[in-house]
Amino acid sequence: MLELAKRRGFIWNSFELYGGTAGFYDYGPLGAMLKRRVENIWRDIFVINEGYYEIEAPTIGIEDIFIASGHVGGFSDPLTECQKCNEAFRADHLVTDVVDNPDTLSADELTEVIGKNDIKCPECGGKLGKVYEFNLMFKTSIGPGGKRAGYLRPETAQGMFVDFPRLLKFYRDHLPFGATQIGKAYRNEISPRQGVIRLREFTQAEAEIFIDPRDKTHPKFKEVADIVLNLYSQEGQSTEEMQKISLGDAVKNGIIAHEFLAYCLSMTYRFLIRVGVSPExxxxxxxxxxxxxxxxxxxxxxxxxSERFGWVEVVGIADRTDYDLKAHAKQSEKELSVYVSYDTPKKVEKFVVKPDMGVLGPMFKGKAGKVANALKALKSEELSGDVIEVTVDGEKIKINKDSVKFETVTEEIHGENIIPHVIEPSFGIDRITYSLLEHSYFEEEAGKEEGIGEEEVEEKRIVLRLPPEVAPVQAAVLPLLSREELIKPGNEIVAGLRKAGILVAFDDSGTIGRRYRRNDEIGTPYSITVDYQTLDDGTVTIRDRDTMKQVRTGISNIADNIYDLVYGRKAFEDAGKRI
RNA sequence: GCACCGAUGGUCUAGCGGCUAUGACUUUAGCCUUCCAAGCUAAUAACUCGGGUUCAAAUCCCGAUCGGUGCACCA
Known part of the structure; x- marks a missing residue:
């Protein structure tokens, strides 16, 4: 599979000319198109059908963002280098024998522990240097002078959290709403391996959906409640059992926390199947x-x-609660909340203390404000005596009850400010693209050729059964023979298909069989063959990649015909007369 | 990052001290060909990089890079 991907222009190692660098991959001509089509299906589902508009934030973020998100502090490993041989080690791993929870220690504490216990370099016995945090973010500086730190984003999510106030206004202060982003993210992995599964630069498609924390139902949940998924729950993992269960039942039984999350699972399922991941x-x-x-x-x-890597995580779907918004609210010192009005205003009984400032002011002067606040914090029973006592700055102060009025008032409250919860489906586009290539790859025995003598020769066919919608090349036009009279009408068909927005390849080299196989290998779903009958009656054949069956149909509406086939609006049998 | 293994045309591969470096497939040009890859002719194209040993290195040694596996890390 990987050999094919490299040879036919799907994916290959980056910078090969200079020996390559781990953790970076290029998408070739076919791969880039395939990936683009995968992304567009994601857009179709999340942006067009769910209405979560796409935004585009910078791939470089300022330091504040990642302080708030915890990436500056937490997204790192403590390293120490040997002063003698320059080898780097995980500091927390070196001290596991002397400390119980080394990962809770700071870099300075680790340095101290190493010093006290006289821990040496495991390689050469040399002295170990100061422990420092190796952050997994790529760091850069913004502007000249290096004063202002910037980081290549380790996920696209933060760009959407940071835009929360603007997005809220865009959606006219209504929950729920969501924003999406498809783009590059960067992680300076210490030791990336496993091909495209762990990259230093990768593409994420993420949605941040802001919902009312008190209502995690989903209006369209009924439509998806019957979808049966392969669930591997917490409980299931303890006994290593997966279960096939409908989303409706999973929510009812409390396996999935709530409808909204379950709905996201259904979207994810539909997306993955549509781009070509095998359901099983x-x-x-x-x-x-x-x-x-x-x-x-x-x-x-x-x-x-995956055949090569086992079970690979391709999507994470989390209910992140209000964590991210709270974190950014704290860091930015801005309020990140939504005013939600009640269906009917609530009547709330409220106990109000009203200190008589006309008396208290002159009496306590500078302290008056503090005294008043202390009084306001009291409960009704504490105010019942003739003399009220409060403590201000450790000093007990007695106040005559006449100086304080209090009452219970009934207020009408029309709504409140709430911090939305965030549902985050996060897709690894590279992993998904790789997976569907793997799942689409088939080597099969195709027909039987008569060999020399009596024996039959089994013939191998490599076919990439990509869903037509994601196939990079959507149709091939092939003159049966490379002769001018067949090439000419072929070229006309190509021009017509291109006008209709179909990516089409023309190929007249070698035998027809070879050209079919070449197209099978890159997943071209339909091949149009121009033969001598075309010259007589204006018909061509369309060959289906998966079944190798053919239908014959007129040239005049060929572009519409192919378009309908590619986008699943027509079955192959209906595209023409069977041969 | 550690340990072990590996790296030869686009792809897969032979060679394991001796100098025009195997072979297959692919690709390109042409011939032939009336529907499922291997018919004919020709052409293009490779020893990962840097040091060392040697009269001589694709071959032996060291290092780097990349890749595979295990550990660690990560999701």
Missing amino acids: KLRFRQHMKDEMAHYAADCWDAEVL
Whole structure:
């Protein structure tokens, strides 16, 4: 598979000319188109059908963002280098024998522990240097002078959190709403391996959906409740059992936390199947309690079975609660909340204390404000005596009850400010693209050729059964023989298809069989063959990649015909007369 | 990052001290060909990089880079 991908121009190692660098891959001519089509299907589902508009934020973020997100502090590993041989080691791993929880220690604390316990370089016994944090973000500086730190974003999500106030206005202050982003993210992995599974630069498609924390239902949940998924729940993982269960039942039984999350699983499922992931090689795995971030309410990964890498996480779907907005609110000192009005205004009984400032002011002068605040904090029973006592700055102060009025008032409240919860489906586009290539790859025995003598020769066919919608080349036009009278009408068909926006290849070299196989190998779903009958009656044949069957149809509406086939609006049998 | 293994045309591969470096497929040009890759003719194209040993290195040694596997890390 990988050999094919490289040879036919899907993916290959970056910078090969200079020996290559781990963690970087190029998409070739076919791969880039394939990936683009995958992204467009994602847009169709999330942006067009769900209405979560796409935004585009910079790939470089300022330091504040990543302080808030925790990436500056937490997205790193403590390293120490040997002064003698310059080897780098994980500092927390060197001290596991002397400390109980080394990963809770700071770099300075680790340096101290190493010093006190006289820990030496495991390689050469040399002295170890100061421990420093190796951050997994690519750091850069903004503007000259290097004063202002910037980081290549390690995920696209933060760009959407940071835009929350603007997005809220765009959606006219209504929950729920969502924003999406498809773009590059960067992680300076210490040791990336496993091909495109772990990259230093990769493409994410993420949605941040802001919902009312008190209402995690989904209006369209009924439409998807019957979808049966392969779930690998927390409970299931303890017994290593997957279960096929409908989303409706999964929510009812409390396996999935709520409808909204379950709905996201359904979107994810439909997306992955549509781009070409095999349903039987797809499962949804719930994060274990200790694996989940402490703030997450529930989290599910879509995992795809890969022949090379086993189960690979391709999508993460998390209920991140209000963690991110709170973090950015704190860092930016701005309020990030939504005013939500009640259906009917609530009547709330409220106990109000009204200190008589005309008396208290002159009496306490500078302290008056503090005294008043202390009084306001009191409960009704504490105010019942003739003399009221409060403590201000450690000093007990007695106040005559006449100086304080209090009452219970009934107020009408029309709504409140709430911090939305965030549902985050996060897709690894590179992993998905790789997976569908793997799942589409088939080597099969195709027909039987009569060999020399009596024996039959089994013939191998490599075919990429990509869904027509994602296939980079959507149709091939092939003159049966490379002769001018057949090439000419072929070229006219090509021009017509191109006008209709279909990516079409023309090929007249070698035998027809060879050209069919070449197109099978890159997943071209339909091949149009011009033969001598075309010259007589203006018809051509269309060959279906998967079945190798052919139909004959007129040239006049060939572009519409192919378009309908590619986008699934017509079955192959209906595209013409069967041969 | 550690340990072990590997790196030869576009792809797969032979060669394991001796100098025009195997072979297959692919590709290109042409011939032939009336529907499922291997018919004919020709052409293009490779020893990962840097040091060392040697009269001589694709071959032996060291290092780097990349890749595979295990550990670690990561999701």
